[in-house]
Amino acid sequence: MAHVVVFDGGKQDMSTFIGSIVSKIIDRHPSKTPRLLFPTGSTPLGPDGYFAALINLRKNHSVKTEGIRLVSGDEYHGINPSNPGSFCTYLTNNVMTPLGMSIEQSLQLNGGFIGDEKKADEECINFENNLRLDPCELAVLGLGTNGHVAFNDPPSDVDTTTRRLNLTQGSIDASQHDFPNLSKNELPTEALSVGLKTLKECAKMCVVLVVGEKKKDIVKKCLSSNQPITPDVPASQLRDANNFMFFMDHDAAKELLSPENKQFAPAKVTIIPNFSNSSGNIFHPPEEFIPKANKSIQNNRKAIVVADIGGTNGRIRVFLKSIHDSDENENIIKSIDKSPWFEKVYRMSLFHSYSEVAKQCVDDISTICKRAGGCEKNNSHIEFISGCWAVCGPVTNNGAINDPNNLW
Numbered sequence: 076m077a078h079v080v081v082f083d084g085g086k087q088d089m090s091t092f093i094g095s096i097v098s099k100i101i102d103r104h105p106s107k108t109p110r111l112l113f114p115t116g117s118t119p120l121g122p123d124g125y126f127a128a129l130i131n132l133r134k135n136h137s138v139k140t141e142g143i144r145l146v147s148g149d150e151y152h153g154i155n156p157s158n159p160g161s162f163c164t165y166l167t168n169n170v171m172t173p174l175g176m177s178i179e180q181s182l183q184l185n186g187g188f189i190g191d192e193k194k195a196d197e198e199c200i201n202f203e204n205n206l207r208l209d210p211c212e213l214a215v216l217g218l219g220t221n222g223h224v225a226f227n228d229p230p231s232d233v234d235t236t237t238r239r240l241n242l243t244q245g246s247i248d249a250s251q252h253d254f255p256n257l258s259k260n261e262l263p264t265e266a267l268s269v270g271l272k273t274l275k276e277c278a279k280m281c282v283v284l285v286v287g288e289k290k291k292d293i294v295k296k297c298l299s300s301n302q303p304i305t306p307d308v309p310a311s312q313l314r315d316a317n318n319f320m321f322f323m324d325h326d327a328a329k330e331l332l333s334p335e336n337k338q339f340a341p342a343k344v345t346i347i348p349n350f351s352n353s354s355g356n357i358f359h360p361p362e363e364f365i366p367k368a369n370k371s372i373q374n375n376r377k378a379i380v381v382a383d384i385g386g387t388n389g390r391i392r393v394f395l396k397s398i399h400d401s402d403e404n405e406n407i408i409k410s411i412d413k414s415p416w417f418e419k420v421y422r423m424s425l426f427h428s429y430s431e432v433a434k435q436c437v438d439d440i441s442t443i444c445k446r447a448g449g450c451e452k453n454n455s456h457i458e459f460i461s462g463c464w465a466v467c468g469p470v471t472n473n474g475a476i477n478d479p480n481n482l483w
Contacts, residue, residue, distance in 0.1 A: 077319040079298060079341050081332070084349040085324040086286050087123040092347065093215060093282060093322070094128030095358045098138045099365050100212050107139055110182070112146040112214035112269075113170055115162045118284050120169065125215060125284065130173050141175035146211055148274075149226035150186035151250065152195055152239055152265035160253035161186065182206065184237075184267040195239050199267055200418075203237040204443045206269070206277045207395060207416045208376060208457070212366050214278040218285045218321075220293050221245055222308035226268035230306035233313075235270030236414060242266055271309060272414070275316050279366035283310070285323040294323065295330040299339040314341070320364075379411065380462040384432070386423060391436050393417035393457070417443070429464070 082088045100109050119125035132138035147166055150156075156163035163183055171178060184202055188194040216224045221243060227235065228243045242250075242264055250262050274281050285294055296302050297310040298321065304311045313319045331340050350358060377396040382389060392415040417440055426432045440457060 076343060077298065077314055077316055077321060077341055079321045079323070079328070079331070079344045080347060081323055081325060081328045081344065082347045083325070084347070085123075086118075086121075088347065088350055089284065089286075089322050089324065090119075090123060090125045090128040091350075091358050092360055092364075093125055093284075094132050095360050096213065096282075096364055096366075097129060097140075097143075098132055098136070099360070101139060101142065103365075104142075104212070106142075108142040108144055108180070109212040110144045110146055110209060112148050112211045112216070112278060113166055114215050114217045114284065115147075115149070115165050116217045118217050118286050119215070126169050126173070129170075133174055141177070143174065143176055145171060145176055145181040145183070146206065146214075147181070147183040148214070148216065149266055149268040150184040151253075151263040152186045152267055153189050153263050155187040155189075156183070156185055160250075165253075186263075186267055192239065195267060199237040199239060201443060202267075202269075203273060204416055206237070206273065208443070210276075211278040212280070214274060214281040216274070216281060216283045218283050218290060218293065218297070218310055219246070220290065222293055222297055222310045224271070224274070224283060224310050224313070226266040227271055227309045228266075229309055231271060231309040232306045233271050233275075236273050237267070237269050239265055239267055271312060275313070275318060279318060281313075281316075281319045283313075283319065283321045285321060285327040287324070288326040288329060290323075290327040291330040294321075294327050295336060297321075298331055298341055299336055300341075301336075301339040376457055377460050378416070378457050380436075380459055382462070382464045384423070384429070384464060384466040386467055389421040389423050389426075389432055391417075391419055391421065391432075393436075393440065395457075429466075 082092070097111065100111070101107055113119075114125070121127065129138075129140055133140045145166060147162055150162045151160075154161045158164060163185075166181075166183070167178065170176065171181065182202065182205055185198055186195070188198065218224060219228075221229055223229065223231070223246070226240065226242070226246070228240065228246050231240070246266075247262050247264055248259075251257070251259070254262060269277075293308070293310075296308050298314055300314075302308075302311065304314060306312065330336060332344070378393050380391065380393050382391045384390075394411045395416045396411060417436075419436070419439060421432050421435065423432070426435070
């Protein structure tokens with residue numbers, strides 16, 4: 076069940092609070108290099124914003140933000156990363172440069188595959204694979220007035236993963252702020268975005284920031300139990316997500332917590348009293364707000380491999396043990412992620428043995444692990460513990476397999 080947290084001190088206290096959570100995450104991370112997903116938009120900006128809080132921690136409290144490995148959750152499709160209006164440029168200017176982060180260690184969606192939808196879709200698959208192997212400690216997100224988080228514009232189903240998607244007309248019009256020199260007909264109409272399923276399964280904790288009275292109606296639609304859970308209000312489908320918290324000021328919570336609607340508010344609502352002070356000391360948030368230890372980030376990811384090997388094509392899928400399942404003794408099949416972490420079709424005429432295609436599969440997985448440079452440095456590896464290969468051809472004496480194409 077999502078947790079609603081309302082701050083008496085407004086955006087300033089909210090930003091300080093999250094900054095202090097990040098400080099704790101860095102301090103407790105074994106290599107001091109946690110993966111964090113950062114938001115875009117106007118909410119984290121300004122002297123009372125999330126980014127300013129992090130800059131203050133680095134400047135005045137020696138918090139080593141340079142070790143953070145940034146993850147971006149979305150990007151406009153058809154826009155080069157170097158474009159001044161891209162989210163890549165936004166995060167470079169507002170986060171990575173002032174916090175001393177390494178661009179090479181970041182994981183960002185590349186929207187620059189102009190006119191090449193196939194490469195854009197491959198970019199999304201590779202991004203999802205990377206994030207599932209090396210999940211985020213914390214994802215900080217915003218909430219759109221249409222209920223989107225990241226760029227999951229309506230309608231967006233709860234089972235969506237990282238993908239290319241169409242933007243609503245409202246989001247297209249809003250992008251004029253990022254691209255003031257483009258005409259309305261030139262504005263991007265598609266985006267690449269992490270999915271709702273990605274956020275639920277690839278981050279230990281997600282915090283959605285909501286500020287201002289203009290968000291009061293969508294907050295009610297997303298979180299009130301008397302409102303429908305629907306893809307048409309994407310964030311409403313996160314109402315029951317255990318790893319989600321909604322941080323907001325009283326203006327944004329006005330409708331949700333009004334006397335006539337309070338009975339429909341989430342069961343867990345916390346009011347944080349004003350704690351701003353002039354001393355500049357780091358605020359220490361309660362332990363319940365610190366992401367719990369996630370063994371899968373530090374240890375091997377257990378996996379099973381399944382393959383369907385025919386005479387023409389070989390289809391191989393790899394499934395990982397759920398990152399939210401800490402029971403090492405539980406049946407691996409019952410605790411496996413429902414979506415494949417790796418999936419590829421191999422042309423069988425290029426190989427001469429089962430071992431060759433298996434080796435190529437492992438090489439392809441190693442390439443994914445090396446993307447963004449995070450997995451090996453943080454001791455995340457794939458450990459294959461089980462598998463099943465289905466192959467074509469007659470069976471002799473319950474064991475010997477004859478390949479009809481004599482390729483094996």
